Structures are given as structure tokens and as C-alpha cells.
Amino acid sequence: MAVRATVSRFPIDSDALEASGLPWGLTVTPFAAKDENGIAPARGSNGHLLPRCENCYAYFNTYCELDQWAWNCSLCGTLNGLPSDAIARYSNPHSIPEMSSSFIDLELPLDGSEEEMTQARPxxxxxxxxxxxxxxxxxxxxxxxxxxxxxxxxxxxxxxxxxxxxxxxxxxxxxxxxxxxxxxxxxxxxxxxxxxxxxxxxxxxxxxxxxxxxxxxxxxxxxxxxxxxxxxxxxxxxxxxxxxxxxxxxxxxxxxxxxxxxxxxxxxxxxxxxxxxxxxxxxxxxxxxxxxxxxxxxxxxxxxxxxxxxxxxxxxxxxxxxxxxxxxxxxxxxxxxxxxxxxxxxxxxxxxxxxxxxxxxxxxxxxxxxxxxxxxxxxxxxxxxxxxxxxxxxxxxNRPYAFNCVLRMRTSTEFKPLHSFGHFFPDPQYENLQHIICCDSYATYAYDFDFADNTGFSRHSGYPPVVQIAFQYTVVVPPEGLSSSELSASSRNIIASCILEMNLIPCTRGKHTLQRRLRIRTMQFSAAQNINEIYDSVDHEVVLSLLVHKVILVSLEDGVREGRALLHDWLVILTAQYNDAFNLVQYKNVNKSMSSQIDITFSQCPQLEPLPRLVFALLRNPLLRFHEEGVHPDYRIYLQCLFSVLEPSSLHCGIYPSLMSYSTPDKQAYPRHSLSRAALMTSGSPIFFLDAYTTLIVFYSSTADPSLPFPPPQDCLLRKTINEVKQGRSITPKLMFIRGGHDDATAFENYLIEEQDVDGSGFASAMGFVAFLDDISQSVAEYMK
CATH class of the missing domain: 3.40.50.410 (von Willebrand factor, type A domain)
Incomplete structure (x- = not known):
């Protein structure tokens, strides 16, 4: 279960949230085999015995205070008594997953209806x-x-x-x-x-x-x-x-x-x-x-x-x-x-x-x-x-999937999930409970937060913000070869790991069986004491994910123009809030216009610097371009469905493709370029590799040495990079090889968006991204007057 937040240091109250201008929320990929740091969950059994809070129903976790007879809930602070079987079990904490890790995956007993289906076949x-x-x-x-x-x-x-x-x-x-x-x-x-x-x-x-x-x-x-x-x-x-x-x-x-x-x-x-x-x-x-x-x-x-x-x-x-x-x-x-x-x-x-x-x-x-x-x-x-x-x-x-899934988000009492985004349907009775018929290891969902009241996180409470995500699901396990009693604990763990991570099913006789599991991730955050701490903790890829979900929703309800306006206005407000927080605009300075003082590139905060470029790219994306520009409505719907399930790094790649250069097929020159013709001309590199998530392009410049092998050989570094990229995708990207001066380079040049006009006129402009920044600067000046 991979979880990433828009900010790792939460705003302390609603005033700080509004002043930041940032969306507050997170993304979760519940069936990912490991967390966002590459750590696998602690596995175990008897998930039904895991203690739960009598007040908020959160699960016991490593952040809870535990004594011999009771425990304090890390989410709401309620003191809960421990049943006798839990007291005995927790007397040897080293063998208990929930005592050793905040990321656990426990087997559950099947209920009566599920037991009847344990021999069901895919x-x-x-x-x-x-x-x-x-x-x-x-x-x-x-x-x-x-x-x-x-x-x-x-x-x-x-x-x-x-x-x-x-x-x-x-x-x-x-x-x-x-x-x-x-x-x-x-x-x-x-x-x-x-x-x-x-x-x-x-x-x-x-x-x-x-x-x-x-x-x-x-x-x-x-x-x-x-x-x-x-x-x-x-x-x-x-x-x-x-x-x-x-x-x-x-x-x-x-x-x-x-x-x-x-x-x-x-x-x-x-x-x-x-x-x-x-x-x-x-x-x-x-x-x-x-x-x-x-x-x-x-x-x-x-x-x-x-x-x-x-x-x-x-x-x-x-x-x-x-x-x-x-x-x-x-x-x-x-x-x-x-x-x-x-x-x-x-x-x-x-x-x-x-x-x-x-x-x-x-x-x-x-x-x-x-x-x-x-x-x-x-x-x-x-x-x-x-x-x-x-x-x-x-x-x-060939990738793992779970089904009959239930996803539940719980938070500390000071804040709450406001909206949820993803391919699920909400429970008709319980809040913040979503049902997912089928979920693979790539499927990602998003939430945004708001404060429950005006109090926020008290500086003196001593209780940091906590988020707990519970994911209950069913997986298909291999046909019976050996009974579970004949397998050692290590063998069972290896088989379970294979099922979850590689979807491997041995070719043995017998019927498939079902296994019900409960995966829980509990995360403790800190509250920022000032606006600088919020800005320094921004994850721009997660911010982009929340923005994409919101503009898709607005586009469906009110049209693409409203989605574009929302995105434009958000960047204007964020820029104004940032400039105000850092006191970058001197209102009494009569020698310069206000717009010339505005820091539109977020030079004082590296974590925010990518956002104007990402917003520009999103406005240039077919997701938000106009019908009259030639965007097919079915392709727009396809992009909506694709982008709304991608995890943040993949979505970043889909919105603003990665462009790297190579001096030879075996030697990388620069790991990242801006998407502009100027970057190509000034780099001096002959080979470029562009990754747009659904499309991969290897481009040889027209000035490349004719002795360089084209296309790149199978055993070179560039090919190895391409293969690694393809293996990590939920879909198969198209691979194209283009030789400048010989082949039509339009497919590659269309991704060089920074010289393209963002207003939707359809005509390329040498000042595309620069003109966009200038427009935002003018809008910020009007907003701050």
C-alpha cells in the first residue's frame, strides 16, 4: 500500500490551509505490494482478533499507547480495555505484526457465504x-x-x-x-x-x-x-x-x-x-x-x-x-x-x-x-x-488483482476526508467507505481533507495528525498441492508473497481457493508551525494528482472551459499566497509595476517550482484542450479514465513527459530536459529519449554522427532503460524510433509544448510558456490589488 500526501507537514488550522493555497490530501495505491519507500507489509494471521477502538473503530497500531490492560487510540485518544486473549498475545510483542510495523497484512477467516465459495474457480x-x-x-x-x-x-x-x-x-x-x-x-x-x-x-x-x-x-x-x-x-x-x-x-x-x-x-x-x-x-x-x-x-x-x-x-x-x-x-x-x-x-x-x-x-x-x-x-x-x-x-x-474490496479512510478527530476520487462506489450507509469490485496493483485513489472545526491541531496537544487506511480484500490462492499444515511458516509466506506480488499460480492439480485479507497502513504526520514548513514539505506530483481529479470532475459537470478556468485561477491564487507569505511584493514601490515584482517561478521554494510548468502542460494536454482543436471526445474520455487511476509519478509522466539525452546509446548525457526546442539545441546531445507514459520515442537529431547505430542496439544502456520503463507500466507504451532529417519528426515535436500557445488558438508561439507565465503574473497582480 503506497500512500503519498500533498504535504508531509499538515497545516495547523484552517487559516494556515487557506493561506497556503495548496490542496490538502493524499493518494493511496492499496494493492501495491510495497509502500512508497519500497517496504513490504508485516504479514500475519488472525486479523479478526486485531483490537479496535470503541469510539472511532480504528485498528490498534504501533502509534497507540499500550499498557498491560489497556491502550489509547492514536486517532481519537480513547482509552480501550484489552480482552484477555489480547493481553496474552501481546505479552510476546516481537511475534505480532501490529506491534512491529505500522503497515500490516493479516489473513481473515472467511464468513459463511465465503466458505461456500472457497473452491470457486476464476x-x-x-x-x-x-x-x-x-x-x-x-x-x-x-x-x-x-x-x-x-x-x-x-x-x-x-x-x-x-x-x-x-x-x-x-x-x-x-x-x-x-x-x-x-x-x-x-x-x-x-x-x-x-x-x-x-x-x-x-x-x-x-x-x-x-x-x-x-x-x-x-x-x-x-x-x-x-x-x-x-x-x-x-x-x-x-x-x-x-x-x-x-x-x-x-x-x-x-x-x-x-x-x-x-x-x-x-x-x-x-x-x-x-x-x-x-x-x-x-x-x-x-x-x-x-x-x-x-x-x-x-x-x-x-x-x-x-x-x-x-x-x-x-x-x-x-x-x-x-x-x-x-x-x-x-x-x-x-x-x-x-x-x-x-x-x-x-x-x-x-x-x-x-x-x-x-x-x-x-x-x-x-x-x-x-x-x-x-x-x-x-x-x-x-x-x-x-x-x-x-x-x-x-x-x-499477469499482474496481481484483488476483488470484493472495501477501502476505509480514518483520520484523527481534528480533520476529516472531504472528497474521494477514483474508480469505486461509496457505501450507501457508511461515510468514507468505498467498495471496489476488482483492484490491481496499479489502481490509485485520492482523498482531500478539511478541518472538522476551527480548532485545528493544537500546538500544545502533543497528539500529531494520524491517518489510517484499512483495505479488506480477497485474493485467489493456488490450487491445493500441499495442505497448509504441511507447509512451513516460511513456505507459506513465500507463496503468499508470490501471489500478491507476481500473481504466480503453480501448475498443480486441484481447485483454486480464496483468501480474505486485511491490509492496514497507519501514518503519523506533523503539523507545520509556519507557512515555510508547509511549502518545504510539498510533493508536487501528489498536488498534480489532486488537481487532475478536480478538473476532470468540473469538466464533466460544467465543461472543459470551466475546468481550464479552475486550473488557471488556482495557480493565480497559489502564486499570490506564496508571494504574500514571503513578502516579495512591495506595494508602496512606485518605481516598478506590481507584476514585475511578482515571483512567478517560486524561486524561494524549490518544492513549488515545478507547479507552473505542470499546470501549463495540463492546459496543453488533450484532457483540457478544446473540441475545435481536434480533440476527439472518446480520446478525452479515455484519458480521463486513465489519468484518474494512475499513481502520482506515472501521472506526472503522462502530463509532462520525461525527456533525457544520450551522447551515445551507452552513455546518458542529461537525465532531464525541459520540453522545448531550445533545450534540444543547447544540450549538444545527439540522442533523446522521451517518455510520455503511453508513448516512448527515441529521437536522433539531424546533426547526430552517422556512425551512431540506429536504432540503438538491444544490449545498450538506452535499450535497457526502455525495457525497464515498459516493464513498470500498467499498459504497453508504443515505442517509436525517429531519425531527424530522414523521418517525419512531427510525433516527437508535438511533445515539445513549451513553445506552443496555451490559449488554444492552435498556432505555435515562440513564447508559449514564457507568455503563459507573463499572463499568470498579470492575473496575480490584479488579484493582489
Whole structure:
């Protein structure tokens, strides 16, 4: 669990917070195998025996004062008695994880419903769009073949297709057999036949270890539906009128109901891979793509505001907690408390990964909820030619994931979480409690704080601010080879570590089992005594993360222009507060204008220096550029989904790419350059490596010595750096090699943003970043008058 705060020294009260001009909060990556310093948690068992505060329900931790019979809560100060079993257990503190570390990971006993699922097998279902092209299907086949190699033994796999009908494949016999269910063309009608009646689910779900070749053979039979098939299918319900042929919404709804019938018996979590080549235009959940067109060329219509919200709640409702709860009541007929209902709702939710391979408007603003509400991922590829879909699927299935997760934030009584950001849904009953259907080791969430009252942190209280994050989750453990009693403690720890960090599952016979765990991170901070201490403790990457979450939220609600205005105004206020705190502006100086006195570069505080450049880059990013500048609305939605789950350092790379130079492929020259042509010309280096998170570019300048090998050889330092970068990514970045003077360098030059105008005019300006700073300086002068 990696946790990073915007400031490591918290503001002492609300006045200090306002005076700083900074967001106050943190980011958390709960399923990261190690913390932000590379330290793994102390592991143990009996998490249910961990003492909890009677007042605030925080867990006992190393910051609590402990005597023989009682302990003081480090969050609220309440004195709690110790039960007799805890007294005996804590008599030998060296063997107890919560006594030795503030970062612990404890095994929990399974409850009654979970014990019934301990032999559940992982289930994966591919839903493939046949209203597509041969190239799309070839890419999809390659991706699924890669996925089959990554799936662990004991997994179950189902192959389905959709167009104007849903196809279910039985691959457990000698020859693949497909059963079709036709989709009604209108948006109100449901399927005339349940999928379970067309093919029993256990006939549809095939064991990977025995049916891999048959699944591959079934994939080879896939063909795009012809125009005749499409019009024929549509004509059944519309008197010969062609309505389209991509019944994606109906197919997803039917698959969720289909899989839900076996939740808790056959599987504990099902992942659906949805491969989409265009907008749903048939059946339930069909989308009107005509809203994206020439009508938004007029300045009288704000296209960015019109195209960002979803046009239908259909897809959000499919994975909402309310929808899932209704399915549970139908299929399981369980009588549960409200909290348990919410927990089981998450556990039974199907995780959906959407892979959209298209350059036409598909309205991802509506479709995104399938992934972000279910704990899945949204991938967008503009073409099949240079798509990294096969690599992304293999990478995704080879990293660890947890499911049925509950994330809880607790703080000292003086302050509280104000907002939470991320791909989760809040508990309907309890504050600061979020449910996550599926969570991988990259998924990151953010919180911002506010004071509970005007008191703040007293200078004389002696109790520093404390944050405690509890993350309860389930993981799949290897098939039974040896019983737990036959394994030594060290062996069990090694296996658990492999599961959590490498997602390794030995190829042994038997069924998968589930393990419920509780991970707790307790962090103690200090309160700053003055504004200098706050500024000196700033983590600019976490500040950027909070800003990105806030501008995405504002953009969705009020449009891109409001998001840009929020960002601009924030930097103006921060600059004014900083200049005021350091007394840098002499109001009575009549010889100089006020704007010339303003320190816009934060020269007195190195921790703040990167922020103007990051804000400039964020304003230049497609996330906040205008529709009329050529930003496709689906690409903007994709960036919103991607940026809102990245940990701070990765997000920094995505917003302001890293540019380093090499004198030769084996010798680095400078580790960091600004993104400007001037930096390239003055560096004197012939080779540059740009890392923009989703894209990696190696650029040889036109003046590079022709004897330098191009592209760089596989065994050189530059290649080693590239490979290390690729291995640490949640997605597969595109790698490009460009030779200046021979190849088109536009792709590289587009990232040199500091000479580009930030006002959105679309024309490059030699004073881009400089003019931006001047504009901010003028705005600060107006603000401070």
C-alpha cells in the first residue's frame, strides 16, 4: 500500500490551509505490494482478533499507547480495555505484526457465504463484436491467444459473440458448437430467450487446461457478419428497415444475468473482456452518435460540455450497486444486513474490461461506466495497425488483482476526508467507505481533507495528525498441492508473497481457493508551525494528482472551459499566497509595476517550482484542450479514465513527459530536459529519449554522427532503460524510433509544448510558456490589488 500526501507537514488550522493555497490530501495505491519507500507489509494471521477502538473503530497500531490492560487510540485518544486473549498475545510483542510495523497484512477467516465459495474457480468470458472487420477479428484472436497463455490452470473460459444476435460457443466437445439468440432491434425489448435456456452455463464455461486448443480452434471460425446478415437480422423487427447490427448493450445485460446464476458456486469473480469495434447501434443500450458532428462547429454550442456527459444511464445501471443487489436477491435469495448486502454486491459484480478498437465516435462517455464502476479497465486503440492490444491483455492478466474490496479512510478527530476520487462506489450507509469490485496493483485513489472545526491541531496537544487506511480484500490462492499444515511458516509466506506480488499460480492439480485479507497502513504526520514548513514539505506530483481529479470532475459537470478556468485561477491564487507569505511584493514601490515584482517561478521554494510548468502542460494536454482543436471526445474520455487511476509519478509522466539525452546509446548525457526546442539545441546531445507514459520515442537529431547505430542496439544502456520503463507500466507504451532529417519528426515535436500557445488558438508561439507565465503574473497582480 503506497500512500503519498500533498504535504508531509499538515497545516495547523484552517487559516494556515487557506493561506497556503495548496490542496490538502493524499493518494493511496492499496494493492501495491510495497509502500512508497519500497517496504513490504508485516504479514500475519488472525486479523479478526486485531483490537479496535470503541469510539472511532480504528485498528490498534504501533502509534497507540499500550499498557498491560489497556491502550489509547492514536486517532481519537480513547482509552480501550484489552480482552484477555489480547493481553496474552501481546505479552510476546516481537511475534505480532501490529506491534512491529505500522503497515500490516493479516489473513481473515472467511464468513459463511465465503466458505461456500472457497473452491470457486476464476472465470473469464470474451465477448467479441462481429459487426466489425477482418482486421479487427484478427487482432482480437491474437489478443485472446495471448490471454489464454496467461490464464492459470483451473480457470474457466467462455467465448461469446454479439451482433444482431448473441452467439454462445460450446468448445468442450470435439467440434465447436455455437448457439445463437437473436436480439430484438428496439431499445426497450429484452431477449426472447435467456442464455441459460440456450446453453447451460457450465457447458459454456470450459476448463482452460483441457480445452485451450479447442478454444483456439473456435476463435479461428469467427467471421464478420455480412451486410446481408445484418440487414436480415434488423429486418425481423423493423419491416426491412436496417437499424444497425451491434447489439452490445443487450449482450452485456444478458451476460451479466447469465453469469450471475452461478455466482458463489462456480466462481467468486468473473471478468468479461468486451471487444468493441464501433458504437452500439442495435437493441438495448443503443447510442445516438449523430450528436457528434458538424453541429458543434458553431461557437454557439459548447461541444466539450455536450459530449462529455453520458447520453444514457443504461450502462451505468448495469453495474450499479442497486442493479447488482437486485440480481443477488433473485439468484441467491439471501437475507442480509445492509452492510453485508453491499459487500456481497461488490463480490458478485462482474468485472468488465472494455477494448475499443475504432476511430469513429463510439460515445465512451456512456460506455466507460462498464469498466470504471466494475473495477475493470478501458482501452482505446485508434486502429488495428499499431495496436498493443495483445500485449496489454497478457500484461493485465499477469499482474496481481484483488476483488470484493472495501477501502476505509480514518483520520484523527481534528480533520476529516472531504472528497474521494477514483474508480469505486461509496457505501450507501457508511461515510468514507468505498467498495471496489476488482483492484490491481496499479489502481490509485485520492482523498482531500478539511478541518472538522476551527480548532485545528493544537500546538500544545502533543497528539500529531494520524491517518489510517484499512483495505479488506480477497485474493485467489493456488490450487491445493500441499495442505497448509504441511507447509512451513516460511513456505507459506513465500507463496503468499508470490501471489500478491507476481500473481504466480503453480501448475498443480486441484481447485483454486480464496483468501480474505486485511491490509492496514497507519501514518503519523506533523503539523507545520509556519507557512515555510508547509511549502518545504510539498510533493508536487501528489498536488498534480489532486488537481487532475478536480478538473476532470468540473469538466464533466460544467465543461472543459470551466475546468481550464479552475486550473488557471488556482495557480493565480497559489502564486499570490506564496508571494504574500514571503513578502516579495512591495506595494508602496512606485518605481516598478506590481507584476514585475511578482515571483512567478517560486524561486524561494524549490518544492513549488515545478507547479507552473505542470499546470501549463495540463492546459496543453488533450484532457483540457478544446473540441475545435481536434480533440476527439472518446480520446478525452479515455484519458480521463486513465489519468484518474494512475499513481502520482506515472501521472506526472503522462502530463509532462520525461525527456533525457544520450551522447551515445551507452552513455546518458542529461537525465532531464525541459520540453522545448531550445533545450534540444543547447544540450549538444545527439540522442533523446522521451517518455510520455503511453508513448516512448527515441529521437536522433539531424546533426547526430552517422556512425551512431540506429536504432540503438538491444544490449545498450538506452535499450535497457526502455525495457525497464515498459516493464513498470500498467499498459504497453508504443515505442517509436525517429531519425531527424530522414523521418517525419512531427510525433516527437508535438511533445515539445513549451513553445506552443496555451490559449488554444492552435498556432505555435515562440513564447508559449514564457507568455503563459507573463499572463499568470498579470492575473496575480490584479488579484493582489
Amino acid at each position: 472465470v473469464y468470458v470474451a465477448a467479441i463484436d462481429l459487426s466489425s472487420s477482418e482486421e479487427f477479428l484478427e487482432l482480437t484472436k491474437s489478443s485472446l491467444l495471448a490471454a489464454l497463455e496467461a490464464l492459470s490452470p483451473g480457470s474457466l473460459f467462455g467465448l461469446a459473440t454479439f451482433s444482431h444476435k448473441i452467439g454462445l460457443y460450446d468448445v468442450q466437445g470435439p467440434v465447436p458448437v455455437v448457439k445463437n439468440v437473436f436480439i430484438p432491434p428496439d431499445a426497450e425489448s429484452k431477449l426472447p430467450l435467456e442464455l441459460e435456456d440456450a446453453m447451460p452455463l457450465l457447458q459454456f464455461l470450459a476448463p482452460v487446461e483441457t480445452c485451450k486448443d479447442r478454444i483456439a480452434a473456435a476463435l479461428e471460425t469467427l467471421r464478420p457478419i455480412t451486410s446481408w446478415e445484418r440487414s436480415s437480422g434488423a429486418a425481423q423487427g423493423m419491416d426491412g428497415v436496417l437499424m444497425g447490427g451491434r447489439g452490445f448493450g443487450t449482450a452485456m445485460e444478458a451476460l451479466f444475468n447469465y453469469l450471475g446464476s452461478e455466482f458463489g458456486n462456480t466462481f467468486a469473480l468473473a471478468r468479461v473482456f468486451a471487444f468493441l469495434s464501433g458504437p452500439p447501434d442495435y437493441g438495448r443500450g443503443q447510442l445516438d452518435t449523430s450528436r457528434y458532428g458538424e453541429q458543434y462547429a458553431s461557437k454557439r454550442v459548447d461541444a466539450d460540455r455536450a459530449l462529455l456527459p453520458e447520453q444514457t444511464p443504461f450502462y451505468k445501471d448495469l453495474v450499479s450497486p442497486t442493479s447488482i443487489l437486485s440480481k443477488i436477491e433473485i439468484f441467491l435469495t439471501l437475507e442480509l444486513t445492509a452492510l453485508l448486502q453491499a459487500t456481497i454486491a461488490v463480490q458478485s459484480g462482474v468485472c468488465v474490461d472494455v477494448f475499443a478498437v475504432t476511430n469513429e465516435y463510439t460515445d465512451l462517455a456512456s460506455l466507460k461506466f462498464l469498466s470504471i464502476e466494475s473495477g475493470g479497465s478501458l482501452f482505446l486503440y485508434s486502429s488495428t495497425d499499431d495496436s498493443t492490444l495483445p500485449q496489454d491483455m497478457f500484461r493485465m492478466l
